[in-house]
Amino acid sequence: GAGVSQSPRYKVAKRGQDVALRCDPISGHVSLFWYQQALGQGPEFLTYFQNEAQLDKSGLPSDRFFAERPEGSVSTLKIQRTQQEDSAVYLCASSLEAGTGGCGYTFGSGTRLTVV
Amino acid sequence: QKEVEQNSGPLSVPEGAIASLNCTYSDRGSQSFFWYRQYSGKSPELIMSIYSNGDKEDGRFTAQLNKASQYVSLLIRDSQPSDSATYLCAVNPASGTYKYIFGTGTRLKVLA
Numbered sequence: 562g563a564g565v566s567q568s569p570r571y572k573v574a575k576r577g578q579d580v581a582l583r584c585d586p587i588s589g590h591v592s593l594f595w596y597q598q599a600l601g602q603g604p605e606f607l608t609y610f611q612n613e614a615q616l617d618k619s620g621l622p623s624d625r626f627f628a629e630r631p632e633g634s635v636s637t638l639k640i641q642r643t644q645q646e647d648s649a650v651y652l653c654a655s656s657l658e659a660g661t662g663g664c665g666y667t668f669g670s671g672t673r674l675t676v677v
Numbered sequence: 678q679k680e681v682e683q684n685s686g687p688l689s690v691p692e693g694a695i696a697s698l699n700c701t702y703s704d705r706g707s708q709s710f711f712w713y714r715q716y717s718g719k720s721p722e723l724i725m726s727i728y729s730n731g732d733k734e735d736g737r738f739t740a741q742l743n744k745a746s747q748y749v750s751l752l753i754r755d756s757q758p759s760d761s762a763t764y765l766c767a768v769n770p771a772s773g774t775y776k777y778i779f780g781t782g783t784r785l786k787v788l789a
Contacts, residue, residue: 601685603765603780606776617775650720665711666723
């Protein structure tokens, strides 16, 4: 597709529920990133994939967060046993090159997660 | 000290004026700098990147970088109401890395 696609656009989850957020990167893009943006804050790094390899997951806030990209294209961010502090917009971005953020990357439209 | 700092605003300017948005960063080894515009309820949109000291112009936007002072700015000339948004400064903290560190953003309001 022309851009990074994320689904769903909005998700309301009851506290304790598991959720899965999907990201379709631009075709052929090697690098894929997940960021979390809380209300009134800038995006914060969660994790980075180079093809199917998760090279950095240092930003994942707890072991309830898990991300995968099994075939090096579509990625899923899964949050288990959601809590209210998980409420945020989850942004996905991809870039053509591997291992560098030097060119600026393009975000998808995001998934707004609200935990009630 | 936060790694990337911005004044949260709001910064209000009249239509047609120059809007000046500022950002400071703490990692002296930072190599790449970006400005993103984010409309309410939308995702951030890349509008400018800058890598070397000095000015970089693109249409009504000018990015300025001063690595010695660890300072990045964005000037918007002939501001329009459609420029009203939150502007996020992002820093790529070291050469060869992929993470961006974002500031909290400055909210700009252009008054018609």
